[in-house]
Amino acid sequence: MLLAFLIGLSFASTLMLVYVMSKSRRHVQLMQMQSSVIKKQVQELEESNQQLAFLNQEKIQLLSLVSHDLKGPFNRIFALAQLMNMANENLNQDQKELLGKIHQVSVDALNMIRNLLDTRRLDEKRIELALGKLDFANVVNSFVKHYRSLAEKKNIEIHLQVVGDTIIHSDKNYLGRVVENMLSNAVKFSDEKKKIECTLTRKDGVIEFSVKDEGPGFSLEDKQKMFQRFQPLTARPTGGETSTGLGLFLIKSIAEKMGGKIILESANGQGSKFTLELPVQKTI
Template sequence: MTPLIIGLLSGLVGIVLGALGILAFHLSERQRRERIEVGEPVLPEGAAEVLSVVGRAYVIVDAVDGVVRASPAAYAFGLVRGHTVVHKELLELIRRVRRDGVIEERQLELPRGPLGQGTIIIQVRVAPIGDEYILLLADDRTEITRTEAMRNDFVANVSHELKTPVGAISLLAEALEGAAGDEVAVRRFAQRMQKESSRLSAMVQDIIELSRLQGANVVQSGKPVDLNAVVAEAVDRNKLPAEAKDISIVVGGKLELPVYGDADLLTTALRNLIDNAIRYAPEHSTVGVGLRSREGLAVISVTDQGPGISAEEQERIFERFYRVDAARSRQTGGTGLGLSIVKHVIAEHAGEVSVWSQPGQGSTFTVRLPEMDQEPEENQAGDAPAAKRTNGAEDSREQGVSA
């Protein structure tokens, strides 16, 4: 062949090879686009809009359990981390629904947070959605479940506690009937019946108080409250039991700023706190009530000279019906609800109640409540006198409590 013919044949081969390369490239691109379209299925039309208004945490997973979409609540509940479902219990439900195609609903208690501190109780509903997705809906039932458990415990405790005075009154009534001719026995049984009926009445009253407190809304119904007047009223309501034991109630200090809340509820709380001190204080002793302001908080301390409370018992004394010494509580007429009422009321007022005590050295219960700010005009007009009055209140409080 001549060089010319060889060159033409080489050129022709090159053109053919180039055309085949271009054709192969286009075929490859078409196949790639088809694979992409097949590999990226979409949610059923309208599903995203429905999920956005459903009002429950949701998670959507694909065929390999990867998280396609999740609500902020699902992350907040700790159900999802990144693109992964965290809990194996949820993954098992998802896989079972994918396999069987049957909707499942379950209530689960799961660890909350990456380190497992605390738990969350959720009601979950798992269902297939579309051809390849699984939808998980979750509703936080933690507080509802715990409230129901508390209510059941409360009913059980009330039933148990009411049995004692009711049973005692029944037995005493029988004994009284049998001793009708014995004047001394009749008088003794009658006194015991009066004591048990008083205890029963106090318990019923405390239960009513606690029920009323749980339905109160301090935020909506509150107003400025003068704690000096509240303390005075609480002390006045405890004068009779204090006089019966020859106990002096000494009040020291004064609060210049009001707090926001319900005066009746705060009076109930402080009355219970002072009543508790009187019940456990020895005869011929003193119960001190101190008032002072500190760092924007109204601080009220109630100190007694009673037997004191061990460190182990201090963690439980605010529980309903818990008594450090059940036998002593029966003697003093305590119901085991007083300190629970105190804690509930103070918590509703955004405050706290704490206790310091040592066996043999008495106890001091301290209530802290946020004070209301003064008006700007009052601050400008009387900053120095107000500070002076506060210092005087602290001095008088110290004298009153130590008296």
């Protein structure tokens, strides 16, 4: 009786061992299959990433090529429009209006091209500041004078107030890019017969340049995404100008690169005030 019990127990143990080994073998086979699938998916992902990297590099090169190739012709159009405008006494009113539109379109296109090139430099971390001592007021006056001629075509007045010492240690080129985009946006999004108030002041080791317009302002939703690139906002240009969605992204990025910041005060339907705040001495 005991012998029969032991034989039965041994047989049951053998069956159990066979079952466990069989199950373990299936588990190993399943793991191998899963590992093979994962390896294949990783390989496909790596190939996709390589293809995306190649396409992205191709896009960057194409963008650079097109931007540089377009910049030259538009610069010449802009220069010719300015020369014709300086000697416009023989033009009738319709011709003067057409000349004004050519001037506006060329300025708009050049600013768009510069924004695309600056965005590419930011992406590639190739923006290097050439710091030097300069008068911020001279930079502002130059761009205010330029944009007054464009604003006049929409019967918009641009006023500038400069208070105190405006000497700053900064990069003239990129400082100008921020000022240009701030003024461009104010003119672009303002309706006819409005006013734009510009103020340049120095206080407590910083210099502030502000541009206040009487445009549509920004909604709460706009404020949450306005400094991101290519983001559509509620406000639209009022004179047929183009908008790439890069201007606000660039002024914030460049301001921070120069050790400053952009401050926005705005309410929907009540205009906007953008302020560029920069340290008088930029340290790197």
